[in-house]
Amino acid sequence: MLNRVFAGALALALPFAAVQAPAQAQEKVLKAVMHADVRVIDPVWTTQTIANIHGALVYDTLFGNDADQKPHPQMVGKYEVSPDKLTYTFTLRDGLKFHDGSPVTTKDVIASLKRWGAKDGVGQRLMGFVTKMEPVDDKTFTMVLREPYGMVLESLGKSSSSIAAIMREKDALTDPQQQVKESVGSGPYVFAKDQWVPGSKAVYLKNKDYQPRTEAPSSFAGAKIPGVDRIELVWISDPQTAMSALINGEIDFYEAPPNDFLPLLEKARGVKLLKTGKIDSTQGFIRLNHLQPPFDNVKARQAMYYLINQEDFLRAIVGNPKYYKVCPALLTCGGPYENAGGREWMKEYNPKKALQLLKEAGYKGEPITVLSASDHATITPATQVLIQAMREAGINVDAQSMDWGSVVTRRAKKDPPAQGGWNIFVTTSGGVGSANPILHTWIGAACDKGLFGWPCDAKIEELRNAFGMAQTEEERKKIATELQARAMEQVVYIPFGQWDTPLAYRADKIDGIVPNTGLAVLWGITKK
């Protein structure tokens, strides 16, 4: 009887299965689990990394920075810089087309750069130097500066935060404070909006009309050759499930497996771990509120250095020393502008001295409000280590536990802690952005216009500007050292180390992974 039931069920099921098989066999599909799900399709509207990974697949950029953060032409075929370094003339390469079939023109480019320049921090800085952008014809345009700025091409090719995505003019005319309604670019993959299930899956189809460059790929520079017919960014929110799915071969690529799972993945058959680009690490840091006592006093801020033993933080977050690095610096260790400036501040771990210095700065045991995220893989343990160190030193800690969404809301409040404000929060920054003083917005000290914590120091801002205007690498390195020394002295933030999150992938199923620098590079991956 049971056999007959099974046979009947099988007979019913077989036709459905048979219909599916041929379609799946023809298409090469890359299934990737990224660090977050695609919810926003406008890489300019938000600085969310995942929106920029989406943007990098769909949109192209004028320049692309390579693994060493050197800019190379991407959409641009040729460019010239006038001898006075005030006029840049860019000519687009042939054959650039949007996914709707329309050609990419300088009107689209100028509108896109204006929108990006109005929204993105690096774009705003660049546009501060730009007096005008004018089309010469459909393929050539000029960008005129009021004074020489040494970061024009690096800004256009950046891969951290919001990329300078080139959109259709009609999309680029959208208010920068509003999200574009359609995601139509000229990049190597076409966004299949009709198949998008926010919180579950985003689908990208190969752009058959895409004409890649001929140079070898290096991070965001060089050839972007779409390697598969279809990319599915599948969102698996449970890391344990994502790991099992990778081991089982249901997904091909896992962008950011938690550090706890690395030993298991190292042993899994068919799975390989790959360290990402040269400086694509994460930097963890503690931000103090410069507007509220006691940290409105520089001496109190400097006292906090004595509570930081980076090894304690890194062991709690990462565990395996293979994946972390002690780095008492603000500019990424291993990056082009790594330097010794201000490192002496973090030489000694001495909680007693920290309390003594705090008292000398006027601290009388008032509660210090720490925003303690309860749901973040790295920020949560780091905050716990900090709170423990503060309590051991005898500091009165008011640890306010909340989800990360509440932390990002509350940290924007400038009120005193008792009225909903804060004194300390912990966060992280990408190593690529942190490697360059212009891209690294957290190192800035632009007072009210700066990031949460609102450090205020004219000298730091002067040095950042000088870095942007420097014309030689030697000059830049010298300024970067001065800048870091000054920023450490003013305690714009306190770094607690640097770590890598290797990506995991099925080496028996996919090939051609380009180590990324800033954003995951998926376009070159091929299926075996």
Added chain:
Amino acid sequence: MTAYIVRRLFATLPVMAVVALFVFFLLRFAPGDPAAIIAGEDATSEAIEAVRAKLGLDRPMVEQFFVWVTQLVRGDMGVSIFSNLPVTRLISQRLEPTVALTLSTLFVAVAMAIPIGVLAAWKVRKWVDRVVMGFAVLGFAMPVFVLAYVLIYFFAVQWQMLPVQGYQPIAQGFWPFVESLILPSLALGITYMALIARTTRASMLEVLSQDYIRTANSKGLATDRVLLLHALKNAAVPIVTVIGIGIALLISGVVITETVFNIPGLGRLTVDAVLKRDYPVVQGLILVFAGAKVLVNLIIDISYAFLDPRIRY
């Protein structure tokens, strides 16, 4: 009966209005700001303010409420703050996985629970009863995610019989659809099985002590006929109530199972929307859940009349 149904349907309107009012203001008073989340890590306070203004979140709360209610009356639940997609589309995308998981879980739970509940009542205080009830208590006490990981480990990772995760719509093939539901339905179904089995046993014990059952037995009726035709039908009202509560809970409350098995259902949509403070999506979902619960309760009440002829509306 028709008048009763119409009356009950009209009674849902004030319930839904209270739910709408409550959920709207509760969300606004809860900490968190979608503008700060959208603006991203490197956004300044000014940038966050600009996003908030564009989203209309800086307007007075009462004004925002009336805008939303006006949209609702027109049948428009609004658009997601993040994806810009209509809330109705987001909910309808997630409906099929949730309904499929709910039905398959109920199938697993009811198919196991009623026979073992009846068996336990029949063999009350014997070893069969103790084993069955021990199993039921264990099933109810074990967290779903523990069972889920154990099932994944053996059936998917070790023996590679079933997929670890994901949902396949029925339109993409019947077998992939069934395959994707086996482990989640088992993990979730065992918990509900325990609840239904205990209720079945208790309800059956009460009925089995009635005079008419004694009469049926003394007339020499076969045990299976006494148990299934005479006792079970009369014990059905509490069982149906528990099954109905289960349906209502499953529609809105299977977030852990959906997360562990990566099923893109309504539960996960709710949690994601709450964490992101995507107000229109949370509001729409709560209304849908409230409506579903009201409807399920109505269906349960109507089913009483069919199961027990003494009940009339």
